[in-house]
Every structure is written in C-alpha cells, then in structure tokens.
Amino acid sequence: MNVLLFLDYAGVAVFAATGALAASRKQLDIIGFLFLAAVTGIGGGTFRDLIIDVPVFWVVNPAYILVCAAVSVIVYFGAHLVESRYKLLLWLDAVGLAAYCVMGAAKGYAATGSPTVAVVMGMLTATFGGILRDLLSGEPSVLMRPEIYVTAALAGAASFTILTVAGVPLLAAALAAFAVAFLIRGGALRFGWSFPRYRSRPGRRPEDIP
Amino acid sequence: MNVLLFLDYAGVAVFAATGALAASRKQLDIIGFLFLAAVTGIGGGTFRDLIIDVPVFWVVNPAYILVCAAVSVIVYFGAHLVESRYKLLLWLDAVGLAAYCVMGAAKGYAATGSPTVAVVMGMLTATFGGILRDLLSGEPSVLMRPEIYVTAALAGAASFTILTVAGVPLLAAALAAFAVAFLIRGGALRFGWSFPRYRSRPGRRPEDIP
C-alpha cells in the first residue's frame, strides 16, 4: 500500500475519532457523532483540495466517508471505556496532525511545485479539521492551548518539503516528516513544551478601552 | 417551474429569513440584516458547488442575491409582528433544511453518480447555512440542540437518493424527500423527538483533567 494513501486514511480516521470523542463529551446522539466525525475527518483535506484545485478526495473516493461512519460507531459504543476522553482526543489529534501535514505538503507540492505553498498547505490543512471540530462542538480551541501545536504541523510540512526537494525518496521523506511532527506535538503534550509566549500584556476587553 | 429550481429558491429564501431573524435578535442594523441573510441563504449552496466543482449558483444567476436582499427588508420591517422570532427561525430553518437536503443530494448525484456522495452532500449542505448563521451571530448552535436535526437532513437526502436510484421520477422523488425531511424535523420541533443521547458522562473542562 502506498505510504501516502495509508497516511491519508490514517489521518481521516483518527481525526474522525477526535470528532466523535468531542460529540461524546457534548453527549450528542449517534447522528451527531457521525456529523462531527465526518466534518473533522474530511474537513482539512476538503479545504486542501479546494485550494489547490484538484477534485475533492472523498467525492472521488467515497470510501473515506464510510471510514468516518465506522469510526463514529466504534467511538459511540467504546468511548465510555476510556478513562479520559479529552486526553485521548488530544493524542489522536496529534496523530492526525502528523499524517495530515505530510499529505498537505505532498499534495501541495505535487500540484504547484512551490516549496512555500507546500509548507503552508501542510500547516493549514493539518490544523483545519481540529479547528472546525472545536468551533462546531464549542470545545476550547486547540489553537489557544499553551503547548506547541501549529509548530508541529509546520515542522512536519517543512521537513517533508525539504527532504523531497533534496531528492529523498517518498517513503523515507513521509515517514521522517510524520515522526518529526508527531514527536514535537507528542512531546508538547507529554512534557508541556511551549515557546515563550508574547509577554507584554494581555488584551483588554474592547469595552474597557477609552 | 422546475421543482428543483423552486426548491432552490425556497431554500435560499427561507434560510435568508432565518439569517435576518438572527440579526433582529441581535438588534443589528439593516446592512447587518442583509449580510446575515445573504451568508445564511447562499452559504450551504456555495459550499456544495465548490465541493462538486460546478460554477457557484449565485455567481451564475445573481437573482438569488436579490431574493436575499428582498427577504431582509421584509424581515426588518415585519419581525416585530412575530410573537416569538426564535420559534419562527427554527421552523423556517426546518423548511430550508428540507429544501436544501434535496438540492444537495440532487446536485451531488448529478455531478458524481455516487449515492454515498449524494447523501453526504445533502446532509452537509442542508446544515451548513444554519451552522454559519449561528457561528456568526453568536446564537447557540442548532447542532447542539437536544432534538433531532442532522438526522432530518440525512433522512431527506437518503430518501431522494434511494428513490432516484430506484428510478422514481424527479418530481415525485424530490417532493417525497422534502416531506420526509420536513416531517422529521417538524416533529422533532413540535413534539421534542430525540434519539437517546450518549449517556456515559459529559466532558470535563480541560483544566479539570489531571
């Protein structure tokens, strides 16, 4: 099986699982699970394919939808077995982020030949599904969490692009970039890695500004 | 008049009305009414046309925009006559949902020939306008309400697709599927129909998780 195709299914499936876990946290019904799983699983890739102007992947191959549906059912019946669903959600999100940033960079590079576009596509599409999930389910956005998040997607996408431009074979470049992204995000989750945050002062509320 | 064209205009007009009603609840000005009406009315169809890669319907035929504008003005001057604007919003949303899920399934099936894609397009595009409206106006999301919502769109889209694949004429398939979706959502609104919700336990806040 082609490594990119495997990463693609893996990214869709684990993001779908995070959507279903968010649905379980909000105690939605089974169709709510399906909906959030589908939107989270295919959201980033849909956005990617629209921007680089290729046919949307799940329209070409509806098997991705069935993967999301299967994952929703598994989570619906299995989520109560998990000690901390939010932790599981964050770790699966890390796997999805790593898979999607490679796919985004690979498809972006193949479609445009521009390394800059490849890196940006990898960063944006890896984070888009999670952003959609958090917006729709009312979870606090992963973007605003203190640990490193977008950086992991950026590093994975940049690694894949640099290795590919340097002539490294696809399989090696994809696996190395996946590992870079997952280790950075996983380390941030496990050890609380963060960059220095902007210190000056937090924003005041608009109504307090004279 | 072609039944699909009629459903299309009806879906746009009633979703536009729900956008304008949301604007009235937030006491926006007339341009705020226009904006929310346009975004809600054409949002789902825009998304549908981008994904199946056909020209966006209101770019091809700007009359849809004028429909949204006319609806905004009517709501601006008439909304105070209504006892409960939020109830009216929910009922119009039900009509729009039913019209849009048929249109989404029909256009998705015509463009791809895949029943799975048709059902998913119907479900996603019927709910997309309402999701946008609630996000932009800060209303609580219809997705999170306890009664059946996405299910109605899914049932309507599936009915249309099954009937069409079975060879039922367009007019009959469209009307039957519209009725299925509207009766399910209307019954849910009127009688509080809901599926069993996921029971286990609600999600804790992220900061309470050790």
Add this chain to the structure above:
Amino acid sequence: MNVLLFLDYAGVAVFAATGALAASRKQLDIIGFLFLAAVTGIGGGTFRDLIIDVPVFWVVNPAYILVCAAVSVIVYFGAHLVESRYKLLLWLDAVGLAAYCVMGAAKGYAATGSPTVAVVMGMLTATFGGILRDLLSGEPSVLMRPEIYVTAALAGAASFTILTVAGVPLLAAALAAFAVAFLIRGGALRFGWSFPRYRSRPGRRPEDIP
C-alpha cells in the same frame, strides 16, 4: 506598479497585521502570530478566488505568504510599543477592508461581468478575513460592533462597480472606491457613526422561550 496589485498587497499586509495583533492580545507564541496573520491576511482573497473559480492568488504567487510572515515578526517585536493594540487593530482592519472590497469587486466583475456579483464579492471578501480572525482568536466579532462596518465594504464595492460600469479608468475608480470605504469606516470608528439599529427588542435566550 499596478494599482490593483498594490491594493492587493496592502490588503493582505494590513489584515495580516490585525491577525498578529489579535495573537498578541491572546499572548500566543510566534508561530501563533504567523498562523493568525496568514489566515487573516489571505482568508478573504482565498474565499474570493474559490468562488469565482480562478487559481488562488497565494498559490500562484507565494510572495503573499512571505509578506504575512514578515508582518508577523514585525508585530511580534513591535506590538508592545503601541498604546492601544485593539484600536490599532480596528484602524488597520479599516484599511484592509477598503483595499479588499475594491479587489473583490474588481476580480468579481472581471470574472463574471455581473455588477451584482461584483458588489457581493467585494462585500463578502472584505469582511471575511476579519470574521475568521475574530472566530479563531475568540475576539468579539467586528460584525456585532455597533458602528457601521459591513456598510463601508458595501459602499466601496458598489462605488467601484458603478464607476467601472460608467467607464471611469481603473486607477481613478479604485482610488475613489478605496477612499469611500475607508472614510465611511474611519468616520464610524472616529465619530461612532451608526445606523439606527433594529429596535423592537433583543432576542430572548432559547431556554426562556415557552
């Protein structure tokens, strides 16, 4: 330098700066600055290009991405020098709104030949970046602020379209329309201009409706 190209870069750069300022208000790290700057800077134009079905501008020319990156770094190191970042954000947003509404109308008119589509594209794309920024960063939406906002974009887009249809040369039409939009939004910010808001009564919370 072509006036439209200049407005395009100016719109991207100042919207990117508002995204970075929102990041500084939320005390994100440098990559959070980059991310919000990129999404805000290129969001409206991406949406515009998808809808009128032309290649996305920053995929064709990745220099726009580098502009967003440069702006983020400048804001990261310079934002503490500013007395009121939220006021600066609103004023830069006004410049971006004025630049983007002209670009949206110009590209929409060039692609479709429809004045209605041109006006709507100008209005939607000028406001889209700011809406995305506020959604992602959790700022109160500019849409809901009491002063005139969408109206400025609408007036600028309409001015450009009317002048262009009337045969006024591109440079004059673009500058005049930019001025109209900026003066309206600037006057609203400076003097609190607003339309009469919808008076009847605010919306009740859904759970208070019998």
